[in-house]
Structures are given as structure tokens and as C-alpha cells.
Amino acid sequence: MSELINNREYLVPEQGRRQEMLKEIMKDLHAGKSVDEVKARFQEAVGDVTVEEISAMEHALMEEEGIPVSEVQRLCSVHTAIFKGSIEEIHRSSKPEDQPGHPVHTFKLENREIERLVNFKLQLHSDKFRVEDSTEMIYKLLDDLNLLLDIDKHYSRKENLLFPYLEKYGIYGPTKVMWGVDDGIRAMIKEVKGKLMNYDGDKETLSIDLARIISEVNEMIFKEENILIPMALGKLTEDEWVKIAEESELIGFCLATPESKWIPERVPMVGVESGEVVESDEQGDAKQMRQGFVKFDTGILSMKQLEAVMNHLPIDLTFIDEHDVVRYFSHGKERIFARTKAVIGRTVQNCHPPQSVHIVNELLADFKSGKKDSEDFWIAMGDKFIYIRYFAIRDAEAQYMGTLEFTQNIAPIRALEGQKRIMS
DSSP states (O other): OHHHHHHHHHHHHHHHHHHHHHHHHHHHHHTTOOHHHHHHHHHHHTOSBOHHHHHHHHHHHHHTSOOOHHHHHHHHHHHHHHHTTTBOOOOOSOOGGGSTTSHHHHHHHHHHHHHHIIIIIIHHHHHHHHHOOOHHHHHHHHHHHHHHTTHHHHHHHIIIIIHHHHHHTTOOHHHHHHHHHHHHHHHHHHHHHHHHHTOOSOHHHHHHHHHHHHHHHHHHHHHIIIIIHHHHHTTOOHHHHHHHHHHHHHHOOSSOOOSSOOOOOOOOEEOTTTOOEEOOSGGGHHHHHHTTEEEETTEEEEHHHHHHHHHHSSSEEEEEETTSBEEEEOOOTTOSSOOOGGGTTSBGGGGSOHHHHHHHHHHHHHHHHTSOSEEEEEEEETTEEEEEEEEEEEOTTOOEEEEEEEEEEOHHHHTOOSOOOSOO
16 A cells, blocks of 8 residues: 555645646746747646646636636637647547437537538538639538538537536536637638538638638537547446436437437346356346346346345335236335235225225225326324325326225324434
């Protein structure tokens, strides 16, 4: 352990020193020095830089040095030129992000299409326009820019799905900077499109604008793939990537769509009784059922686990199906109303005294007709105060599947006063 402790003592001041040098170099850029002037000093003093160091440096420039976000956005384009080739590779033993459907795979897939559009089509048409500003060439450029406007979906997924997770981990600076640059690119595309639609003969200015769009779009691709994505991969959990993938379709995709749905690998389950490994993918569902597992939308439980969970709930449950037949009841330690296994398979009407059957039938009729979805009763019984609730259970198409009875002694809950914040 001693060598680890010594390394830590060395690394912390070393990281602080590198951060200070990075900040000094960026402040020099802010003061007007050229990229060439600081690049040599960067290579000599800092060398390889991690994405985390860039993130921390941008944050420090805004928070500690008071440099406005807009100025950091400008410097962002400049410092990218310095960092190119210096950002260390993050090697991973397994790369789910390389699998089709993973949000990172989709971002990169789109970037390749965006590169093809701006570096080949738009660049080619821009070069020809510089030579001959014909109507035909203007239409071709307008077609290219209309396609490029699709980049809004790429940026929107980044800003609305990825950035919130980064901010959850306290990463605010890079997201603010990148969002501002995204907006700038969006505005440039729209502005140049407007100029082309109302072309006034100023070929030179339009050519410069088009070149700037191509440059900014390429720079953003570099920043995404060398700074943003590695940083996100280092922070987000697999479940968070799954949520991003699931919600991506709501915003849409830019110039390319995922080849397939990403299904991350999960640790295989082991049969409770048999000890046999059970697959957790869709192909393993049938086998899981045979092994005694129940698959829900939100997870998989063995029958043993499911029954234990139901019997540990501080409530009593009884379920009757759409034909009024009792199919299940939970069996906790202190069941309020006794149930025996003899009721399973009997109609609920046969489980009640004749004088109360009409109430049962009326309730079930209201549930089946859709007039009601629930009904509540509460009664005092000795030292217990019993809360009895009935819920109509319906499928995704709102078809009646049965009724769930939910019974709980809420006397201890009603007796609560004040608050309890310390574990007893």
C-alpha cells in the first residue's frame, strides 16, 4: 500500500501543475498570442492531455478566471488545433459503444455522413461556385445546406439527452461551451442559406461563409469524438446509455439511422434451484420460463424470489381473474383476513357470505364496464384500522383482466407524529 500512497502524493501536485500550465497557455491565447506561439510551449510543458484535464481547464477559465462563456467558445476552436494529436487514447477492454444502436456508435455514424456531405459535396459545390456562380450551382449549394440542416437532430440529441447526464456528474463548462458553438453552426447554415436564396452577386463573401461552415462542422466533429464522447464514456453508466438510446428516436437522427437496437450484454443469471447458467437475452426467455423465471418489462425474478417479495410486502394481496375466479393470494406473516389454498379456483362470489355478494357483484360490474377503476373501504377491527382497496387490472388495450384486493393495517401509519430522520 505504501507505494500507492506515495504515488498519490506525487500525482496530485503534478495534476495541479499541469492544470496551471494549461490555464496559462489558454490565457495567453485569450490575450492575443497565436496558436503557433503557444503550441511549442504546450508540447514541451504539458505533452499528452486527457479529456478530463481539458474539461477542468475550461471550467476553471469560466469559474476562476471569469472569462465569459462566449470567449471560451472562441478559444475552444483555437485550443482544438493545439490539442489535436495530443489527447491520449482511452483504451477499453470491451467497447459496447462500438455496437450498432449504442448512442456513441450512432453519433459517430452520423458524423461520417456529415463529413461526407461537407467535405465532398458542399466543398465541391463551393469550389465550383467560386468559379461560376450560376443558378444551377446555387441550387446545388441550397440542396447541400438543406441536408446539413438535419444536423440539428444530431446536436439536439447531444444537448437534450447527453448533456443532462454530464451535468448530473457536475460537468457544466464543456456542455455550455459546446451548446453555444452548436447554436453558432445552426445560425451560420441558416444565414448562408438565406444569402443564397437572395443572392446579390457577392460571391467572395459567400465563399468565405461556406468555408467557415465546413471548418466549424469539422471542428465540432473533432471535439465530439476526442473530448465529449470519451468524457461521457468515462462518466455515464450503461443504464444511462440505454435510456439515451431509447429516447433518441423521439428527437430523430441526422443523415443516418442506427442499424439495429442496442441490447447491452448482461451478466448471465444462475438458476436458483439448478445452479445452471440461464441466458438473459430474448432467445433465453423460453429457457428462463422453463427454469422457473418470470420476465417482466423491468427485470427478471425467479419464482422463489417473486414469492418471497410478495410475502414480505406489509400488505395482503388477492387477485381474481376476469371470470371472477380467485387465482392468487399473498401469504405474509400477519395476514389480516385469513385465506386458505382451498379458495384458489373458486369464484369470488362463493367466498363471500350471501348477504354481501350483491356488493361484490356491483363492484365487479363497475370495474368490468369501466365505470370505476378503484374502490376503497376502511374499517376499525380491534386495535387495527384496516384499509381495503380494490383495483381493476387492465391490459395495455384497457381490457379488464381481473381485480386486485389490497388490504393493509394502517393503524401504525395513522399513529405517526412528528418526523424520524435517524435510523433506529
